[in-house]
Amino acid sequence: MGSQKMSKTDRVGTLDQDVSRIRQQLEILKKFLIDEPSMGALNEFDSATEEILEDAFGGSSALLDTYDYAQLGEAAGLMNLSEEAPEGTTHHSQRETIRQRQRVLESAIADLEARRASLSQESKKRKASGPTVSDYMAKTVRSVSLDATLQEVGQCLQKWKIGSVLIQGGDEYLGYITETELTREVVASGTDPLTTTVKTCMREPLVTVETSDPIVEAVRLMKEKGTRHLAVTESNRIVGVVSVSDIIRYYSGVV
Numbered sequence: 001m002g003s004q005k006m007s008k009t010d011r012v013g014t015l016d017q018d019v020s021r022i023r024q025q026l027e028i029l030k031k032f033l034i035d036e037p038s039m040g041a042l043n044e045f046d047s048a049t050e051e052i053l054e055d056a057f058g059g060s061s062a063l064l065d066t067y068d069y070a071q072l073g074e075a076a077g078l079m080n081l082s083e084e085a086p087e088g089t090t091h092h093s094q095r096e097t098i099r100q101r102q103r104v105l106e107s108a109i110a111d112l113e114a115r116r117a118s119l120s121q122e123s124k125k126r127k128a129s130g131p132t133v134s135d136y137m138a139k140t141v142r143s144v145s146l147d148a149t150l151q152e153v154g155q156c157l158q159k160w161k162i163g164s165v166l167i168q169g170g171d172e173y174l175g176y177i178t179e180t181e182l183t184r185e186v187v188a189s190g191t192d193p194l195t196t197t198v199k200t201c202m203r204e205p206l207v208t209v210e211t212s213d214p215i216v217e218a219v220r221l222m223k224e225k226g227t228r229h230l231a232v233t234e235s236n237r238i239v240g241v242v243s244v245s246d247i248i249r250y251y252s253g254v255v
Contacts, residue, residue: 015116018056022105022112025049029102036094046071049101053108063108070100133218134211136249137232137240143168150193150201154182163243164229167202173238175204178229206231211239218242 028045037045050064057063073096143166144153156165157179164178177198185191185201207225209218211234218230222244232240 012116012119015112015119018052019109019112019116021052022056022109025052026102026105026109029098029105032098033095042094046101049105056108056112063104063111066107067101067104070104071097073097073100131215132211133209133213133215133232133242134234134240136215136246137211137242138162138246139240141166141238141240143173144198145169146174146197146199148198150182150186150191150196150198153177153198154179154186154193157182163245164241166206166231166238166241167198167204169199173206173231174199175202176206176229176231177202203227206238208233208238209242210234215247219247222247 025045025048032042032045046067050067053061053064053067073093142156142160142162144156146167146169148156153165157163163180164176166173167175167177181201181203185196186193191201207221207227207229208231209221211232221230222228228244230242231238232242
């Protein structure tokens with residue numbers, strides 16, 4: 001997966017795999033109830049199951065602790081089970097511990113399937129409302145200081161291979177400048193790029209759009225404000241930029 005965040009499709013696929021692996025372990029337990037396994041076979045099964053549960057829920061999951069108790073026949077209280085040890089026994093039989101293992105794995109599957117259903121429901125809602133700005137925006141926010149020279153800004157645009165950059169003063173983004181406007185200032189207006197700072201020709205204020213807004217809203221704003229670049233906000237914080245090239249990518253069907 002690298003450093004990128006896992007997509008919802010990937011997460012659903014991973015949940016499917018986890019459910020399938022745990023179901024396979026349940027099938028083995030059913031066979032153990034019919035034909036009692038050796039201690040070696042049961043220990044091997046437990047090691048594999050614990051590894052699967054850790055992959056699915058994390059090493060600190062309470063389910064792992066519960067599974068440990070199930071191996072000792074002590075999980076019934078933790079799982080709120082009504083089953084009791086067979087009458088006349090003082091120690092938990094192997095058959096009972098296998099049944100308790102089953103209950104823990106069934107609980108694990110129920111948890112994973114609930115997560116999968118939740119993700120599927122989110123995906124349906126997103127499809128119903130259409131793609132949003134967050135689906136196509138650039139998530140890296142590039143900025144330069146208010147006192148940067150036009151030459152420095154041009155070098156940054158070339159280095160980062162972008163068409164616009166935000167202008168930052170302290171902790172705030174005050175405006176932006178595009179590659180086209182920078183060229184116009186230097187070439188058409190004869191401004192000295194070595195001494196002129198970006199604050200003298202930046203565009204302000206920033207035109208913003210929300211991450212949750214549909215793509216068509218970004219198109220509308222670009223036309224209305226006469227700009228090819230929008231800052232993207234979430235909870236009043238700038239988290240990305242969307243440009244005409246991103247819009248074209250959407251309409252071209254390129255993800």
